[in-house]
Each structure stands twice: as structure tokens, then as C-alpha cells.
Amino acid sequence: MSRVLRGLGALLVLLLLLVGVPAMLLAVGARWPTTWSRQVLLRPDDGTVLLALVTAAAWLAWAVLALSVLAELVTAATRARIRVRLPGLAGPQRAVAGLVLAVLALGAAPAVHLGLPPAVAEARASPPPAPPAAERTAVPSAARAPTRPVDPSAVVHEVQAGDDLWTLAERYYGRGPDWRRIAAANPDRLTGGPDRLEVGWRLQVPGIRPSTSADGAAERVPADAATVTVRPGDSLSTIAERQLGDDARWPELFDANRAVLDDPDVLETGQRLHLPAEAVPRPERAGAEPAPDQAGAPDRAVEPGSTRPAPPAGDGAWSGRTAPPAPDRTAPERAAPPTSAPVPVEPSASAENVVALAAVGGLLAAGLLAGLAVRRRLQLAARPVGRRIVHPGPATIPLETALGRRQRPLTLRTLDRALRAVAVSCRDQRLPLPALQLVLLAEDRVELRLAVPHEVAPVGFVVEEGGLCWVLDQSGADHLTALPADEPLRPWPTLVTLGRDAQERLVLADLEALRLLQLGGEPQVGRSLLAALAVELSFSPWADEMRLTLLGHDTRLPDALGVHAVAQTDDADALLDRLEGRAAEQRRHQPHPVLGQHRLDPDLAEPWTPEVVLVEHPLTPLQRARLRALVEEAPYVTTAVVVLGDVDAPWRLTARAADDGTPATRLEPAGLDLTAQTLTPAETAGVLELVAATGRTDTTTAPWWHVEVAEPEPPPDNVSYLGRRFGGWSAERTGEVDEVVAIRAAVALAADARVDHPTLLVLGPVELLGAAGTPPPRAAKQCLEYCGWLLEHPRRTARDMASALAVAEGTRRSNMSRLRTWLGADAAGEAYLPDAYTGRIALHPAVSSDWQQVQILTAGGVNRAGDEALRAVLQLLRGAPLADVAPGQWHWAEELRTDLISCLRDVGVELAGRALAAGDLALARWAAARALVAAPGDELLLAARIRTEHRAGNTAETERLTLQLAAQARRLGVDLDPATVTLLQEVVEGRVRARLA
Known part of the structure; x- marks a missing residue:
């Protein structure tokens, strides 16, 4: 009852301030003079000017109040994801925050009326029991506040700038109205009221124990919660069906994991979720067939509701350290085994790799990926023009993607x-x-x-x-x-x-x-x-x-x-x-x-x-x-x-x-x-x-290079379909590609001109041009990655996609829905991302990318393309390929990224060589410099730059580039190509050193 009275009182105060004050000012406030003149300011004061100034000050104060209320409403409506902090208005915002909280608390019903678990409702109805005296310890305080016993089962939160009780309750309990639980557990701290928190205070959060998410990030979860690992194809509803016995109970799962889930549709394979406190293990139906979205589940049947019992605490004797009291991690009793053994689900090898990598630490993953990147860089540095480095088999792509997700x-x-x-x-x-x-x-x-x-x-x-x-x-x-x-x-x-x-x-x-x-x-x-x-x-x-x-x-x-x-x-x-x-x-x-x-x-x-x-x-x-x-x-x-x-x-x-x-x-x-x-x-x-492939020194013929006698090796899988579809590298060399049309299209795309259909840009920061819909408010980067994967892997299944991207099926479906809305439809109403009724996912044929434009421009081979075509290729370059991709994303595209770098480098070397032969030093300089954006420090491109500046008589630049090239070779621990050594001798010493035959 007191909560309702406080809320109604706060609502009345806000209405008086926001509605009553402006109404009063409009009714009795002084009116401004219609004109400001010397006579108005110098005539005898009758109080008009003073009243006008007072009225203006009152309106200004009301505006400050209204802005503060609006800012707090935005913070509450977005669950503190958006915090509006107005300069100089911290005091007014703190003042109105309590009123806003009290009004919003009117909508909070008791836990038992919200369908919450009985255990949670009971915890919210009564304070947690006090621990025995022997287990109580004093919490050190960062501010001047009295100390009180600490519940060892409770999380201790250190107040940061911008914290308030409502947002803390949102973070830990998933519901802002539960801020009273935190307030009740810290009565000696909140002596100035529930709205005044000081930075550095350490507040107890009852009913919550410390834990950690699957990727190592800190989180807060309900005490004694059991856990379940997200498998390929899982969604909250399928997990609720499997673990709680009813797929309609997925909101309980979402509420129990709000610390790690922002969107109920977005799950990551390998992520660990905590089950509600009352979850009871339920035997799976004997002989049940796996659902379609569970086809990638592990082959070992997991006992529903089972949890890993916590290991016993250390004895604390090592190094004289006393072990802290461990949280209670006793697993719930297991249900009786089913009368019939559950049917195990047969997984794909890639799904097994993704799930099992949960035993790999972030340091091993980070070190391994960094080492692989260095080895690939060495491969690219030693790659001859027109050749392609060897890549590992497709079965390793999910493994490398999973490593990228786990690296720290x-x-x-x-x-x-x-x-x-x-x-x-x-x-x-x-x-x-x-x-x-x-x-x-x-x-x-x-x-x-x-x-x-x-x-x-x-x-x-x-x-x-x-x-x-x-x-x-x-x-x-x-x-x-x-x-x-x-x-x-x-x-x-x-x-x-x-x-x-x-x-x-x-x-x-x-x-x-x-x-x-x-x-x-x-x-x-x-x-x-x-x-x-x-x-x-x-x-x-x-x-x-x-x-x-x-x-x-x-x-x-x-x-x-x-x-x-x-x-x-x-x-x-x-x-x-x-x-x-x-x-x-x-x-x-x-x-x-x-x-x-x-x-x-x-x-x-x-x-x-x-x-x-x-x-x-x-x-x-x-x-x-x-x-x-x-x-x-x-x-x-x-x-x-x-x-x-x-x-x-x-x-x-x-x-x-x-x-x-x-x-x-x-x-x-x-x-x-x-x-x-x-x-x-x-x-x-x-x-x-992976390690062996990145250490190989042999190469294959690049699909972007023409050779007179073709080697008996097929083009890589990631370009064979594109060639047939777009007239690219695997097209017949019969003039199928209209080079003039391709050049015009590439120049228009490079100039950011309007495109008629969706085009994904990967030669620099990843962007999507020409989409008929609007960008999604969230997960836009993931949608771009999905679009890139579909362009490079057309007509694949949903399971192939989820495995390659290392995402759960629910996440994949949500992002595919966002991407479908973003791409929209063409003028004839055909969706750019049609529904896959055949089970094979493919984009509309009009959806393309700047990388496919490169393939069209070089369809006959880089060494046979015209100068204007090669220039158009380099004009498409806006930065390093996939320049703004964050670590852990696009790991499936490592082969694509190295092909982008290799092709653009070869284009730069070829065009610079032609320009030098024709005496066009400006074009040679531009071509080499442009390609160096994609392949920084490449030996052949730097050699072209050195040769260009030497011919131009630019001694200072020639010397700088020479020193840069030599220093880079020492840093990488590689030898310079003999042709590069000869060039350096010519430009530095004026002649090639004598050699005996």
C-alpha cells in the first residue's frame, strides 16, 4: 500500500511540475514587451521588466526539469542501454530520478502474479536469511558509510558513475521494480534515500551469486542455478522444451539469463545458459526423433537438467593463502533414468568441433590465431605474381571460426x-x-x-x-x-x-x-x-x-x-x-x-x-x-x-x-x-x-591469372559458381564479358553512385549499397556477414550456414529475417533474399558485390585485361579488405580475404609494370600506392615504387622506400627476392655488383 501511495504522490508532483507550472506561468506570468527600445529600458521601472525576467527564469527552470524527466524516461524505457547525461544537469536528474522510479513502480506487481518461479517469488517476498556469525565478514567501503555483515551468497556490486537502483535491478534480476530487494539488503548504505548512490559504494545484491559466461565475460546469475550449453540449432523454445518440459516457458529462460542475453532470438553455439531455479530434470521421450533445427546436436545424449557438480574447494594451504568461502554449487538431484535410452543425435563433424572447443582457453585461441596470421602473411609475402597460396580444407572453417569466438x-x-x-x-x-x-x-x-x-x-x-x-x-x-x-x-x-x-x-x-x-x-x-x-x-x-x-x-x-x-x-x-x-x-x-x-x-x-x-x-x-x-x-x-x-x-x-x-x-x-x-x-x-596449410610454400595457379597451358587443377570452390553466374574467372574466354560495360559499372560503384540492386562492398570497410529496405536497428554487422557468406556460398543449407558461422539456429533465423527486411525486393516485387522452400538458400541473382565486379573485370586474366579495366579494379579499393571487421567475425572468410589481397596486389604490380614500360610515372606511382593499401609492405609493390621514384629522380623517396623494404625483410625474417636485391644495388650503388659465372 505504501508503494502505491508513494507512486501516486510522485505522479501528482510530476503533473504539478510539468503541467501545472507552465499553466500558471501562462496565466499570471508577465508578458514580454512587443518591442525592445531605448525608451523601454530607460523609462521609470514599474516592475514590468523585472517580472518578465522572473518569468523567463521560471520558464528556463521548467525546461531544465522537463529535459531531466525526459532523460530519465529514456533511461528507464531502454533499460539503461541509453543513458542521457545532460551537462550541468546531474543534480536535477538525480532529483527527478526518484520521482520517475516511484511512478514506474506503480506498474510492478508481486512476483507471484507474474508467473515467476515459486522460489523466486518467495525470495522476493522475504529477505534472505542471515548467515551464521562465523561466516560473516565485513565489506570494505570505498566511501564513508557504516559497514554491515555480508551475505556470502550475494554479489557485491561497486557503484559506478551513472548507476541507480532501477538499472542495477534490471541488470541482476531482469526487472527494474525489484530495486527494493537491493535497497532492503543495504539499509545502512542508503541512509540518504534510495535515489542517492555514491561512486565507490559496495552494495549487496541478494539472491545472486557470481558466475561467468562461456566466453569468460563476467555475469551475475541466480544462486544455485543449473546450466545448459547451447548446441547448434538451439533456440530458447527448444531448450525450454528439452529442459523445462514446455517450449512456452522460454521467457523464464530469458529472464534467468538477462545478464548475457540482450535478445531472446540471439544465441551463440557453446554459450552456457542458466536454468530457472525450479527447473526439474525431465527424461526425454524414448525414441524421439530430433527436430530439424537440432540436427547439429552432439552425438552423445545429454541428460536433461544435469549439471556439472562443482569440484571441492581447495585446501587453501598453498602459499599460506586462505581460500574464500566458495558459493554453494550443489547440483540438483537427477531424475530417475528413463526406461528407454534416449536416441542420440548424429552431428556433423563441424558441429562437434564448435561445441567441444568450449574446453579451449582464450589464450590458446588468441595465440594460435595470431600465429596463423603471421604464417599467412609470410605466405603472401613470398607468393609469386599469378599464383595462389594453398588453403586448408573446408572442414577447418568451423574450427577456425570457433577459435575466433573464443580468443581473448x-x-x-x-x-x-x-x-x-x-x-x-x-x-x-x-x-x-x-x-x-x-x-x-x-x-x-x-x-x-x-x-x-x-x-x-x-x-x-x-x-x-x-x-x-x-x-x-x-x-x-x-x-x-x-x-x-x-x-x-x-x-x-x-x-x-x-x-x-x-x-x-x-x-x-x-x-x-x-x-x-x-x-x-x-x-x-x-x-x-x-x-x-x-x-x-x-x-x-x-x-x-x-x-x-x-x-x-x-x-x-x-x-x-x-x-x-x-x-x-x-x-x-x-x-x-x-x-x-x-x-x-x-x-x-x-x-x-x-x-x-x-x-x-x-x-x-x-x-x-x-x-x-x-x-x-x-x-x-x-x-x-x-x-x-x-x-x-x-x-x-x-x-x-x-x-x-x-x-x-x-x-x-x-x-x-x-x-x-x-x-x-x-x-x-x-x-x-x-x-x-x-x-x-x-x-x-x-x-x-590449419598449421600445416599456413606453412606450405607451394602455390597453385591463381584463377585471376591467364596461363597459356592450364594446369590440371580446378579453380577454388569459392569462385567457381561466381564465374558461371557473373561471367567471372571460370567463364569461357570467348569475349563473354563486355569490358566497357564492366568498367562503367565499376567506376560508378567506386564513385558511390546510385546502384540499382543491393551491392555488398568488401574492398575496404564492409557496407551494403542499394538495399530496398532500411538497415536493422541491431545486429547490422552480423547481417552484412551473412550476406557475404551467402554470396560466396550460394545454395547451401541452413545447417551449413549455422555451422560455418558458429551460431545457434535461433540466432541465424533472427539475423536472416533482419537481412531479408533490409535487402527488400526489386521493382517486380521479387525478394532479394527469397524464402528457401527447397532447403537451399540463395540470394536474388541481381545481388552482387564489388569483389564480383573485380572478377568480371579480370575475367580473361589480370595479365590480359586492359589498362582501363585494371585501373577500374584499383578504383574499387577503399581500404584494406574487410577493414572494419572485428576480431571473432568473418573467420570463415580468411580464404576470401587472402584472395582479395593477392588479386589486388597482382593488379597493382601488373598495371605499375605496364605504366613504367610506357613511361607513365604518375600512373605507375598511383597503381603501386593504391595496391599497397590492400597489401601493406608487399615486396613487389615496394620495388615498383622504388623503380618509379628512381626514374623520377626523387632521391629522398627512393632512399626511404629502400630502407623500409630492407627493414621489413629483417622484421619478417625472410630473404629478399634476387630481382629485388639487383634493383636495390642499381638504385643505391648505381650498378649491379659483379658475379662470377
């Missing part, structure tokens, strides 16, 4: 800079390097766990637990910007991910500090863990500063990498002989207690390069004894060994398969329960195929 490049970069900052600080201040053992890595926090206390930390780090723990949070990370980007110091190159803990933090171990790590438990999980260790160590940012030896593994990884630092052997005795000899040499030179100290001096770093040995080979008792003596006898050496099997090691990682199939491990003596990072054999094979 910013987190990896922050960790790398943090470790280098520690090294630089110790070197500059001549301090001993801390004895790092483990790193606990969250999205916004880096925690370094040390073996012995170390009290002096670099700027930005906070020393905790008597020097056993260094913490770097987001505020401290700002100090890392002063670190030189090219600072090479990396004292812990054997740092690698073991898994993630119950708080979803990545747990990394310095293998050199652990010395000997034993992988026990289930051998299959151990082998998958070894595979993940091998891949991450090979592609980490510090991989060049260590050596990796695989004992007993197959040779596929070393062969695919083709680098000297990664090797494989089956001869354990020969390996031990070599390692013992190296260890004896290091011990004679009195190593530091912390071996990384040697690597702070660049002149001494190389002899102390660490070597990691991953042992899958069975060892004899004598070999195990030699191994322990090698790494465990003091003084310690720079050799670290990870062994699959029992070697009586001090550090042990015991593996097992959890009830839900996820790989669970326990790290002793740290007492940490982890979800292990693993690569299954199928995933490992896909990764190795």
Missing part, C-alpha cells in the same frame, strides 16, 4: 605486458626477479602467485598476502602503457594454461618453476591436455624464447610448424643424455635461484633458454629416476618436464572426466580444482591441418 587477444596482450613490466622493473632497479609459480587470469584482473614472499612490486601492482600475491586490476593496467612496445624481456617463457577454476579464471603455470609436472588419472584426458599444452607453447607470444621437445608424440606438429625450436623424438635415453649434459654445464655456472634472472641480461639470455619436454612415451624405472634427478636436484636448471603417468612428481595434475563429460582436474599441492584445457584428437587434427 586483449587479455593475452595485457598479461604479456604485465610480465614484461615486472622484468623491466627488476632489471632497472637491480632487484631479484620474483619466483612466479601460477597466474590466475580474469577478464579484468591479473593475479601473480609467488613461491616466496616478494614485497617490492612495479607500479600498478598491489602486493597482497605478505608478498605472496601481486594483483594488477584495470586501474593498474593503465601504468603498462608506458612500457616500450619493443621491449623484448620475457623472463617466464614456459608459462602455459592448465585450465580454468571455479571462478572461470584461467590458471597458468610456469613449468620451469614447477620443474616436474605429473599428469595422472584418465590417460585419454591426459593426452588431450598434453596436446593443448603443445599447441599453446608453440604459439604463445613468448614461444620464440624457449624450446619444446615432444617425447613419444607423433611428428605432425613439428612437421607442420617447420621451426627448429619444436622437435620430436622417440629415443628417451638420447634425450636424457643431452639434457643431463646441458644441466651439468648450467650447474657449473652457478645459476640464480630464480632462473629467469639470467634472461634479464640480453648478453646472457641465450644459454639459459628454457626447454620444456612433454612426455607421452612410457618410461622405464631407470629413465624416471634419471628424469627426477635431472630436474629436482639443486641447483635447478632450465628444464621443465610434463609426464603422462606416475613419476612421483611434487606437482600433480590428476585428470578425470566429469559427469557432464567436461575434463576436470585437480592441481596439487596448490589444491586447485580446474576444468582442464584440452584438445580432443579431432580438434588436434583440425588444428594441425
Whole structure:
């Protein structure tokens, strides 16, 4: 009743202020003089001017009030997605925010009348029970406010600028009217009323426990919630049918996951959703056929409602740290098994890859993708004109897409800079390097766990637990910007991910500090863990500063990498002989207690390069004894060994398969329960195929280049259909393409002229021109990606599309609907994206792209196209291909992107060469410079620029380009082409150096 009275009172006040005040001013306010003249200002004051000024001030105050109310209404209507902050009006906005909240609260009904789960309704009706006195701890306050006991089951939210109780309730409970739960849990904080929050306050959010989403992002979820993983083809309704027994209950799923779902139609494959608190496991119908949108589900039947029980908390004895009280993660009781076994759903291989990659950490994915990008860049740099680099098979596309979704490049970069900052600080201040053992890595926090206390930390780090723990949070990370980007110091190159803990933090171990790590438990999980260790160590940012030896593994990884630092052997005795000899040499030179100290001096770093040995080979008792003596006898050496099997090691990682199939491990003596990072054999094979393809030096004939004698190899799949459809590269060389018409169309498109039909631009920032509909208010970038995929993969199925893009079926359908509306229909009423009644999705034949324009212009081959056609191709270029694509998007298009770069580079080289032969230096300069936008630093294009500037007599530019080319070759670690070396000798020294025949 009091809520209703307060709401009605607030509504009355707002009506009086917004309606009554202007009505009063119109009725009794002074009227402005019709004209302003000298007589009006100098005549005796009768109060008219003063009353007019007072009236104007009143109108101004009313306008400020009205704007403040409007801003708060926008904030409430958009659920705080749009926050309007008017300069200088923070005070009025705070004043009216309480009135607006009170009015909006009139529409809030009790939870039981909204069909909410009984458990939630009960929680909202009564405050949470107080914890026992022994479990209560004081919450540190950032502001001057009294402290109160903290409910260990509650999230503690630190107030940020712009926060209010309504938006906090929207974020945590999904409903703004539930702000009273937060207010009731913090009575001693909100002494100034529910509308006054101070930045830095720490507020309890009852009934919510901390958790983490599948991609590692922090979220808040109801306590004791079970989880389910989104599978290919899933939507909220299908999950509700499978887990809750009724597809009409999908709104409950959406309400329980508002922290991670903005749109009920947008799900990502592999994402973990939390079930409502009252969800009861329900046996699936025996013999039920899978729904069409579930065709890509995993082949192992998942028991509905099952959850992975949380591992027991660590003993807290490691490093003297007391483990915080763990949240209650007890899984609900499982329902009785069905009388008939559920029928497993047969998945495609790509769907299996996408789902299973949930065991891969963000650092491994980021390091692997960065390494693949470098290897592709080297392939493109060495590619001859008219040739095409070799790409991995189509089965790896979903795998690479899933890696792109899981990568955390910013987190990896922050960790790398943090470790280098520690090294630089110790070197500059001549301090001993801390004895790092483990790193606990969250999205916004880096925690370094040390073996012995170390009290002096670099700027930005906070020393905790008597020097056993260094913490770097987001505020401290700002100090890392002063670190030189090219600072090479990396004292812990054997740092690698073991898994993630119950708080979803990545747990990394310095293998050199652990010395000997034993992988026990289930051998299959151990082998998958070894595979993940091998891949991450090979592609980490510090991989060049260590050596990796695989004992007993197959040779596929070393062969695919083709680098000297990664090797494989089956001869354990020969390996031990070599390692013992190296260890004896290091011990004679009195190593530091912390071996990384040697690597702070660049002149001494190389002899102390660490070597990691991953042992899958069975060892004899004598070999195990030699191994322990090698790494465990003091003084310690720079050799670290990870062994699959029992070697009586001090550090042990015991593996097992959890009830839900996820790989669970326990790290002793740290007492940490982890979800292990693993690569299954199928995933490992896909990764190795990617690595091998990016290391190949052979090439194939490019479809955009004409050769007199065609090689017996088909054109790539991504252009064969386009050629037949658009008269492109695979068209017969019979003059089918009207070059004049194609040039005019390309010039018009490059000039941003009006196009008659939808045209996707990918030669620069991705845009869509000529669409008949309006752009969607959300997910427009995803719609552009879908359009690009459909152009490159016409007449494919919905399952093919969802698998390649690594999205759930519900997300795909929603975005396809948005794209269909955006594209619209042509003048005859035919949709540009017709419904796929045949099961095959295809765009209207009139929908095209600037890339297809390039194919039309070069249909006879780049080397046979006219100069105007090549010029038109380069005019279409607006930037680097796919210039504004964010990390994690368009990973399926890596082959397309490299083809774009390769073709445009060849066009630039060909046109610049023709222009130089004709003496047209301006055209040669323009062609090479334009193509360099697509292929920055390309050797052949830079050589064309050097040749052009040398002929023009531009000595300064010639010298600059020469130095740039030489420096780039050193940076990439490649040799210049002999023709380029000859050119540089000619332009720099005036002649070619003599050579004996």
C-alpha cells in the first residue's frame, strides 16, 4: 500500500511540475514587451521588466526539469542501454530520478502474479536469511558509510558513475521494480534515500551469486542455478522444451539469463545458459526423433537438467593463502533414468568441433590465431605474381571460426605486458626477479602467485598476502602503457594454461618453476591436455624464447610448424643424455635461484633458454629416476618436464572426466580444482591441418591469372559458381564479358553512385549499397556477414550456414529475417533474399558485390585485361579488405580475404609494370600506392615504387622506400627476392655488383 501511495504522490508532483507550472506561468506570468527600445529600458521601472525576467527564469527552470524527466524516461524505457547525461544537469536528474522510479513502480506487481518461479517469488517476498556469525565478514567501503555483515551468497556490486537502483535491478534480476530487494539488503548504505548512490559504494545484491559466461565475460546469475550449453540449432523454445518440459516457458529462460542475453532470438553455439531455479530434470521421450533445427546436436545424449557438480574447494594451504568461502554449487538431484535410452543425435563433424572447443582457453585461441596470421602473411609475402597460396580444407572453417569466438587477444596482450613490466622493473632497479609459480587470469584482473614472499612490486601492482600475491586490476593496467612496445624481456617463457577454476579464471603455470609436472588419472584426458599444452607453447607470444621437445608424440606438429625450436623424438635415453649434459654445464655456472634472472641480461639470455619436454612415451624405472634427478636436484636448471603417468612428481595434475563429460582436474599441492584445457584428437587434427596449410610454400595457379597451358587443377570452390553466374574467372574466354560495360559499372560503384540492386562492398570497410529496405536497428554487422557468406556460398543449407558461422539456429533465423527486411525486393516485387522452400538458400541473382565486379573485370586474366579495366579494379579499393571487421567475425572468410589481397596486389604490380614500360610515372606511382593499401609492405609493390621514384629522380623517396623494404625483410625474417636485391644495388650503388659465372 505504501508503494502505491508513494507512486501516486510522485505522479501528482510530476503533473504539478510539468503541467501545472507552465499553466500558471501562462496565466499570471508577465508578458514580454512587443518591442525592445531605448525608451523601454530607460523609462521609470514599474516592475514590468523585472517580472518578465522572473518569468523567463521560471520558464528556463521548467525546461531544465522537463529535459531531466525526459532523460530519465529514456533511461528507464531502454533499460539503461541509453543513458542521457545532460551537462550541468546531474543534480536535477538525480532529483527527478526518484520521482520517475516511484511512478514506474506503480506498474510492478508481486512476483507471484507474474508467473515467476515459486522460489523466486518467495525470495522476493522475504529477505534472505542471515548467515551464521562465523561466516560473516565485513565489506570494505570505498566511501564513508557504516559497514554491515555480508551475505556470502550475494554479489557485491561497486557503484559506478551513472548507476541507480532501477538499472542495477534490471541488470541482476531482469526487472527494474525489484530495486527494493537491493535497497532492503543495504539499509545502512542508503541512509540518504534510495535515489542517492555514491561512486565507490559496495552494495549487496541478494539472491545472486557470481558466475561467468562461456566466453569468460563476467555475469551475475541466480544462486544455485543449473546450466545448459547451447548446441547448434538451439533456440530458447527448444531448450525450454528439452529442459523445462514446455517450449512456452522460454521467457523464464530469458529472464534467468538477462545478464548475457540482450535478445531472446540471439544465441551463440557453446554459450552456457542458466536454468530457472525450479527447473526439474525431465527424461526425454524414448525414441524421439530430433527436430530439424537440432540436427547439429552432439552425438552423445545429454541428460536433461544435469549439471556439472562443482569440484571441492581447495585446501587453501598453498602459499599460506586462505581460500574464500566458495558459493554453494550443489547440483540438483537427477531424475530417475528413463526406461528407454534416449536416441542420440548424429552431428556433423563441424558441429562437434564448435561445441567441444568450449574446453579451449582464450589464450590458446588468441595465440594460435595470431600465429596463423603471421604464417599467412609470410605466405603472401613470398607468393609469386599469378599464383595462389594453398588453403586448408573446408572442414577447418568451423574450427577456425570457433577459435575466433573464443580468443581473448586483449587479455593475452595485457598479461604479456604485465610480465614484461615486472622484468623491466627488476632489471632497472637491480632487484631479484620474483619466483612466479601460477597466474590466475580474469577478464579484468591479473593475479601473480609467488613461491616466496616478494614485497617490492612495479607500479600498478598491489602486493597482497605478505608478498605472496601481486594483483594488477584495470586501474593498474593503465601504468603498462608506458612500457616500450619493443621491449623484448620475457623472463617466464614456459608459462602455459592448465585450465580454468571455479571462478572461470584461467590458471597458468610456469613449468620451469614447477620443474616436474605429473599428469595422472584418465590417460585419454591426459593426452588431450598434453596436446593443448603443445599447441599453446608453440604459439604463445613468448614461444620464440624457449624450446619444446615432444617425447613419444607423433611428428605432425613439428612437421607442420617447420621451426627448429619444436622437435620430436622417440629415443628417451638420447634425450636424457643431452639434457643431463646441458644441466651439468648450467650447474657449473652457478645459476640464480630464480632462473629467469639470467634472461634479464640480453648478453646472457641465450644459454639459459628454457626447454620444456612433454612426455607421452612410457618410461622405464631407470629413465624416471634419471628424469627426477635431472630436474629436482639443486641447483635447478632450465628444464621443465610434463609426464603422462606416475613419476612421483611434487606437482600433480590428476585428470578425470566429469559427469557432464567436461575434463576436470585437480592441481596439487596448490589444491586447485580446474576444468582442464584440452584438445580432443579431432580438434588436434583440425588444428594441425590449419598449421600445416599456413606453412606450405607451394602455390597453385591463381584463377585471376591467364596461363597459356592450364594446369590440371580446378579453380577454388569459392569462385567457381561466381564465374558461371557473373561471367567471372571460370567463364569461357570467348569475349563473354563486355569490358566497357564492366568498367562503367565499376567506376560508378567506386564513385558511390546510385546502384540499382543491393551491392555488398568488401574492398575496404564492409557496407551494403542499394538495399530496398532500411538497415536493422541491431545486429547490422552480423547481417552484412551473412550476406557475404551467402554470396560466396550460394545454395547451401541452413545447417551449413549455422555451422560455418558458429551460431545457434535461433540466432541465424533472427539475423536472416533482419537481412531479408533490409535487402527488400526489386521493382517486380521479387525478394532479394527469397524464402528457401527447397532447403537451399540463395540470394536474388541481381545481388552482387564489388569483389564480383573485380572478377568480371579480370575475367580473361589480370595479365590480359586492359589498362582501363585494371585501373577500374584499383578504383574499387577503399581500404584494406574487410577493414572494419572485428576480431571473432568473418573467420570463415580468411580464404576470401587472402584472395582479395593477392588479386589486388597482382593488379597493382601488373598495371605499375605496364605504366613504367610506357613511361607513365604518375600512373605507375598511383597503381603501386593504391595496391599497397590492400597489401601493406608487399615486396613487389615496394620495388615498383622504388623503380618509379628512381626514374623520377626523387632521391629522398627512393632512399626511404629502400630502407623500409630492407627493414621489413629483417622484421619478417625472410630473404629478399634476387630481382629485388639487383634493383636495390642499381638504385643505391648505381650498378649491379659483379658475379662470377
